[in-house]
Amino acid sequence: MLLFFKILFWGSVLGLFHSYVLYPLILKIKASGKKQNEVCFSRTDELPTVSVIMSVYNEEGVIKEKMESLLALDYPKDKLVIYIGSDCSDDQTNAILENYQSKNSHLHFHPFKDRRGKPGVVNDLATIAFKERGKTREHILLMTDASVMLQMETLFELVKHFKNEEIMIVDSNMVNIGMKAEGISMLENQYISSEVGLKNLEGLAFGKMIGPFGGCYTIRASHFSMIPDKFLVDDFYITMRAFEIGGNAINEMKAICFESLPDDMGEEYRRKSRISAGNFQNLMTFRHLLYKGNNLSFAFFSHKVLRWLGPFFIIFASISGLILSLSGNILYQYLFILMIIGGIGVPFLDFIFKKLNINIIGFRAIRYFVVMNIALLEGFFKFIKGVKNNVWQPPKRN
Numbered sequence: 001m002l003l004f005f006k007i008l009f010w011g012s013v014l015g016l017f018h019s020y021v022l023y024p025l026i027l028k029i030k031a032s033g034k035k036q037n038e039v040c041f042s043r044t045d046e047l048p049t050v051s052v053i054m055s056v057y058n059e060e061g062v063i064k065e066k067m068e069s070l071l072a073l074d075y076p077k078d079k080l081v082i083y084i085g086s087d088c089s090d091d092q093t094n095a096i097l098e099n100y101q102s103k104n105s106h107l108h109f110h111p112f113k114d115r116r117g118k119p120g121v122v123n124d125l126a127t128i129a130f131k132e133r134g135k136t137r138e139h140i141l142l143m144t145d146a147s148v149m150l151q152m153e154t155l156f157e158l159v160k161h162f163k164n165e166e167i168m169i170v171d172s173n174m175v176n177i178g179m180k181a182e183g184i185s186m187l188e189n190q191y192i193s194s195e196v197g198l199k200n201l202e203g204l205a206f207g208k209m210i211g212p213f214g215g216c217y218t219i220r221a222s223h224f225s226m227i228p229d230k231f232l233v234d235d236f237y238i239t240m241r242a243f244e245i246g247g248n249a250i251n252e253m254k255a256i257c258f259e260s261l262p263d264d265m266g267e268e269y270r271r272k273s274r275i276s277a278g279n280f281q282n283l284m285t286f287r288h289l290l291y292k293g294n295n296l297s298f299a300f301f302s303h304k305v306l307r308w309l310g311p312f313f314i315i316f317a318s319i320s321g322l323i324l325s326l327s328g329n330i331l332y333q334y335l336f337i338l339m340i341i342g343g344i345g346v347p348f349l350d351f352i353f354k355k356l357n358i359n360i361i362g363f364r365a366i367r368y369f370v371v372m373n374i375a376l377l378e379g380f381f382k383f384i385k386g387v388k389n390n391v392w393q394p395p396k397r398n
Contacts, residue, residue, distance in 0.1 A: 002327055009320040009332075012313035019306035024198060026302075030205035037250060039164035048162055050075065050155065051129040051221070052082040052142045055121035057391075059146040060092040066146045067100050074152040075159070077106065083129050085110045085121040087391070117390035119227035119234045126224055137165075139221035143235065148174070148215035149258045157255035158218040168223040168247030169239060171199060171212035172255040196251065198303060203250030206295035208243065210303045211236040216257045223247060230387045232278025236304075240286045243296055269375045276379020277387055279308045311377035318343070343370055 041047055052070060056063065070082055084107070086094050094111045101109040108128070112121060126141065133139050140159055144150070150172075158170045173196055196213075203209040214235030225241035227234045239249060283305060290297050290305065306313075318339055324332035347367035353360060 002324065005320040005323050008316050009324060012317040012320070015306050015313045016310060016317075019302060019310070023302040023306075024194075024201070027198065027201035027205050031201045034204045036204065036252075037161050037164050037167060040160040041163045042160075043156070045163070047076060047079055047156075048138050048140050048159060049079050049133055050081075050140045050142055050159060050218075051133055052080070052084075052144060053122055053125045053129065054082070054084045054144050054146065055087060055118040055125070056084060056089060056093055056097075056146045057087040057115075057118075058089050058091045058093055060089075060096060062146050063093055063096050065149060067097070069149045070144075071100075071104065072152050073150060073155045075155045080106060080155075081129070081133065082107045083110070083125040084108070085112055085125045087117065087121050088112060088115040115391055119231055119390055120229070122234060123226045126221075126226070130221060133221075135221045135224070137220050137222045141219050141221055141224055143214065143217055143219065143238075145215040145259075147259055150216060151256050151258075154216070154255045154257055155218075157252050161250065161252065162218070162220065166207070166248050167250060168242050168245070169209070169212060169217060169219045169249035170255070171203075171209060171249070171251040172216040172257050173200075173251065173253045174213045174215065175256055175258050177258050177260050196253075200251040200253060202299055202303070203248075206299055207248035207250065208296045208299050209239075209249040209251050210299050211239050212249070212251075215259055216255075220247075230390050231281055232387060232390050233275055233282055236279075236282050237285070240282065240289065243289070269371055272372050272375035273378045273382065276308070276376040277382040278379075279304070279376075280380055280383035281387065283308060308376065308380075311373045311380070314343070314373055315377075342366055347371070 054066075059066070073080065082104075084097055086097065086109070089111075097107075097109045098111075101107045110125065110128070112124070122143070129139075129141070140162055142155060142158070154172060158172060161167050161170045174192055176192055192213075199209045199212070212235055214233075217235065219238065219242060223242040223245050225238060227237055231237055242249070286300070290301055318336075321332055321336040321339055325336040346363050347370050350360065350363040350367040353363065
């Protein structure tokens with residue numbers, strides 16, 4: 001019986017170690033010496049048509065800056081059309097966008113009257129874009145969010161790769177702004193930066209970047225799939241469906257865009273919990289891709305599935321560690337004490353320190369890791385109970 005708990009303990013530790021440590025090392029080795037796609041459009045080439053697809057809800061705080069960002073893109077204006085749908089916004093978002101539409105003929109604004117959530121709006125906008133411009137390989141969609149600001153050259157840096165017929169998705173380099181030492185924004189920045197790096201390495205190593213950041217990426221219209229009702233993580237769903245059609249997905253580090261980060265742990269907890277429920281929706285939908293035995297299977301399992309299962313690994317390691325420590329084995333007694341300190345003691349101390357306005361980044365990082373894994377666990381149970389809708393509230397950002 002003790003052998004079973006030893007296997008459970010070390011298997012759980014290995015699952016976490018592989019996803020967070022070993023897999024990034026493997027990627028660095030696999031990507032070493034490999035070059036980014038070099039079959040690219042130049043500025044003098046005939047560039048493909050681009051449709052911007054953006055769903056908004058109560059974005060009056062950022063929508064003017066976002067529109068100026070889109071209108072300033074250094075891309076041929078006769079090749080660019082902007083499709084924006086408002087998911088029944090009840091602030092000044094619609095009025096602001098109607099004003100922009102009156103001054104820009106290539107901006108098509110649709111103020112939808114029913115609150116449905118982002119996927120429904122995106123599906124409707126994509127349908128309109130396909131009807132007007134075609135669902136072809138030469139038609140590129142820029143999927144973006146209101147909170148993400150693009151540099152002038154960002155769109156070209158993304159689109160240039162579509163000269164390569166093997167490429168179907170190109171992701172941007174998300175740069176975070178508004179970090180504060182007293183909250184979690186610095187930790188979010190570290191997490192997102194590491195994710196950008198991983199996605200870039202996956203593109204170099206395998207040509208299979210596992211899911212873009214939904215705030216700014218491009219995809220061939222021919223590879224876009226409509227998002228199912230009540231799905232919560234649309235960018236990952238769209239990417240995996242595109243992999244089923246065939247082709248590569250990469251990250252372009254020169255395609256820079258900016259987004260301010262959330263700083264409140266409670267709000268980020270709610271966001272992560274919602275995303276987690278969507279992750280398990282995607283896991284059930286695309287579990288068959290884990291059995292292919294190819295690079296996509298390996299990357300999907302290592303980068304995503306093991307992370308989504310992280311809370312269960314922590315629970316299994318804790319339970320088996322407790323049982324093994326009670327058997328009198330001193331190694332497991334020390335390991336169990338370390339788990340208690342890391343999983344309960346340090347997060348509690350950080351909570352107290354935060355109240356006293358004391359910020360210790362190491363303590364905050366451990367608490368952040370623990371709390372976000374609890375959010376993942378809550379998301380799993382939301383998935384089990386069934387997702388009722390996919391409407392969302394824009395998060396507060398710095």
